[in-house]
Amino acid sequence: MPYFMHLGETPRTRHIRFRRPDGTLYREELMGEDGFASDSSLLYHREAPTEVVSAEAAEGAARPQMVANFPLKPRHLRPHELAGKGDLVRDRHVLLGNDDVVMAYAVADTPSPLYRNAIGDELVYIEMGSGRLESVFGTLEVGKGDYVIVPTATTHRWVPADGDTLQAVVFEAAGHVRPPKRYLSQAGQFLENAPYCEMDLRRPEGPLLAEGTDVEVLVRNRDGVTRYVHATHPFDVVGWFGCLYPYAFNIADFSPVTGSLHRPPPVHQTFEGPGFVICSFVPRLFDYHPEAVPVPPFHANVDSDEVLFYADGSFMSRRGTGIGQGSVSLHPAGFIHGPHPGSIEAALGAERTEETAVMLDTYRPLRLGPVAADCEDPDYLSSWRARR
Template sequence: MAYYRQVGSIPRTRHTAHRKDDGSLYYEELMGEEGFSSDSSLLYHKGVPSAMVNAREWVPGDQNTVPNQPLMPRHLKLHELFEGKPTADTDAVTGRRLILGNSDVRISYSWVGTTSPLYRNAIGDECVYVESGSAVVETVLGALEVSTGDYIIIPRAMTHRWVVENGPVQLYFIEANSHIGPPRNYLSRFGQLLEHAPYCERDLHGPTEPLLREGTDVDVYIKHRGDGPNGIVGTIHTVPTHPFDVVGWDGCLYPYVFNINDYMPITGKVHQPPPVHQVFEGHNFVVCNFVPRKVDYHPESIPVPYYHSNVDSDEIMFYVDGDYEARKGSGIGKGSISIHPGGHSHGPQPGAVEASIGAESFDELAVMVDTFAPLNLGEAGAAADDGRYASSWSGRWEGDK
């Protein structure tokens, strides 16, 4: 996100001496993407950012997946994974459970009740949606408050932790193997969000002051590539001084928060396709919002989606709040995920098309991820499957005969 910010104490000229009150140097670190060829920020540390005193293995949860085979649309009931179970000891790093994944993106979910360890995802950016609750995300560049309806984008390899004092906090994790940012068609060639974009820079909230923490022999959990399930492994680095020792930074790479209620939906005379709902994109996937909105104003328009075949993508819809006109009668409600895989034509439930005619607005809130490679089921995805959704269009099922 090429939007320059400057926080705390920095020297007038980059890569020049920046000294403490006692005359010793702060340690400058460049955090950058794509090998010095994309967005970056310069950080000024009290301690040496490369220093470490120990390393040991960490297993970052069950990362195994199985194919969606036989190919089926599915309904996952995420709330049942945690409802009625104690969450006081669950944190946002070690407590997330894998729902779906492929080589481009992984979708996880958790109900969080306690503060996480320090964490760094060295595989890709994270986009986390706060379904409910509130927390403070402390990062090496500063702290960000998040609450219901917020997305937070955390760049790859940025050390952070989730501070939770009043749980549970329900979190929906979208972990990329790439970077995540606004869709390219929303941006000028210089990186500014354009007038036709459904949000602008003033809707994005980044750190405003340094976050200084003291500590010695501090553990940092790192998720990274390696010879593990789906190529994912973990390591814990013990560092001699707290990594939140940055007195100042500037640049265009930093975490930021965007609230779904600040998204301005694009509507039309007849039904608009899913790309008008796009909010972020990564390599081989997009993230879309479906928010409360006025709908089509042609006198004979059909507001719910037409039946469509996902030729190139899997469509994953996370239902957050409101009424879901196209899915009525399917059993889907708050906390549900619908999986409509590539190769399966899908659309409204029986009766939903006729019932929607004449509607002037939809009161629905959902987060959709479309991927351009098939998604496999994680352990939590398999556990949350209701086993009946495929029959919701026909009213009958003979798959177990």
Template sequence: MAYYRRVGDVPPKRHTAHRDGEGRLYREELMGEEGFSSASSLLYHRGVPSALVDSTIWEIPDVATTPNHPLRHRHLRLHELFPKDTWASTDVVTGRRLILGNADVRLSYAVCTADSPLYRNATGDEIVYIESGEATVETIFGALHARQGDYVILPTSTTHRWLPKGEGPLRAYIIEATGHIAPPKRYLSRYGQFLEHAPYCERDLHGPTDVLQATGTDVEVLVKHRTSRGLAGTRMVYAEHPFDVVGWDGCLYPFTFNVHDFEPITGRVHQPPPVHQVFEGNNFVVCNFVPRKVDYHPQSIPVPYYHSNVDSDEIMFYCGGNYEARRGSGIGQGSVSVHPGGYAHGPQPLAYERSIGVEFFDELAVMVDTFRPLELGEGGQACEDPAYAWTWAGRHA
């Protein structure tokens, strides 16, 4: 983030004494990326933000992975992972199940109605896409309202918790980076402002508007972090509540962006996936395919041409409408297709010609392309459709 925001009570000059009405000094905390050379914010606490009283092991959800070998296209049916009788005992943090992962990014899924514990991911930024339902996301910066179609962007080490709301369950597709996530550089000026050709802008990003000023003692926070042997978890207990912040300002904070605020870029003939890009991280990109008018040339073929992504794996999460290119393959709401680098994929044979003359696609999908191979997590292995790889040939294994 490069967009300044100020919330709550902050002093006129940074790194100067800031006191409450009774003269008590607030504690200033700098939260910043890349040492002191990138985006940061200054938060003002009533208590001491580093005051720990306990630290014990937290067993994080299973992050073991299995190679995609033998190499094949795969179809994962995420809606099979969480039967209705598990929703009340599942939360977005401890109940998420790993679908796919590598050293750069992990993709997980959760369906839940339970509140999460306080949580901090110290390994990288998180994007949580809300497939359905709604929630309040309480953070050290204040609260966010998350609704269907929202991306919730949580910077590294943002202490937060998820509180689902409403009648239905919260369905959350979680993208965890090992590093930071940002808008594509080609959308931004050299000073960080969205340019006129960008498909979204600052007005579409919604950050906290007020601080929480919570109180409490001996408050537990679950922390995911790195060790020399990989990912691990620690259960930290703080002397005072981390949400005791009275104000903050800066350019680093959580925010939401709704997929329906993305303005699609179209052309006379089929446009390649980079026009759908919404975010980028280290060795991966995030794209969204939204309802849109398609190609204008009278002989255009609106569905994608067959293509071999020789340098990347393509992961598509289908979350609305009817994805024209894969109609007839078994893909539906809640599906994830895994098209690995190394050989071709594309539309169903009948979809290729059927799309000629079509003027509008009513589809919604979130795509993650990675530049290192992805492996299958336990959740991905548990919900695979074994017949998918052979659907282009009209055969079954």
């Protein structure tokens, strides 16, 4: 994150003595990416964050087995049909995934436990509801349409607002999620041609200054989830500064790029991660050439699997297929896809679209999670057949 931030009480510069009112030293913690050769932040704790009372394997926390998308088919998943609520950490329904990214869906009506993902960053898209992300960096209020980026190994928890439910799509990366490099200057500032800028980002407020003893924290690594018990509360941070922290960006603040003729998906790119990109489709003017065909052509992204989460609005190119709000479509590499029968002609002359969707493109094939079969539309493959 190229946006430097300073919050709470800190010393005037890094790595110098910083004392509590009673004269004892605050405990400095350095969080840094890429072997401390990239973004980092310095946090100042009341107590040492390393005091762990116990560590044990968390039961039922193994990553679910996924199966290949074979025979190769497009898929339409309806995660709204999945039963059960819970919290935004332990009750995720894994829909799709590979070694680079896992896509899950969750409906949370209770606060999550304290958690940190030591594998990679998490990008959480809030489909509906409101609440807050609490972390060692402070509090971040979240709501419908927010992308929330949680850096690797950030201790945090998700708390739905009173009487509300958070419905969210979770992308668990195997590395760091960042704005595309082409949007940034050499110094890290968003360029004028970027579809969003620093002013569109919301940062934590706080600090939380939580207290407590024998505090449980779930930590995920590649071998599973470990339950730590910390002697003191990880949120006992009095202040911090740096360029590494959670932040939120609302999809409604994405400024779409339009043209006289169809523009390809890279103009909608919002974030990038190792082996994948995230794009935002938002309400926008259609192509304005007098002979333009507003919907995308039939296409085959030969290097990528393409996933769309249909968040809100009217999805013209998929009309009549059963796809609606909350649907997830998977169009794998090797499958030619595009507008459904009748949608090309219906789009001619249209001036704008009112759809909101989040797209995941991966460079390695996606596998199907164990709940995919429970919410799949079995007739999706035949939805491209013309009705004669």
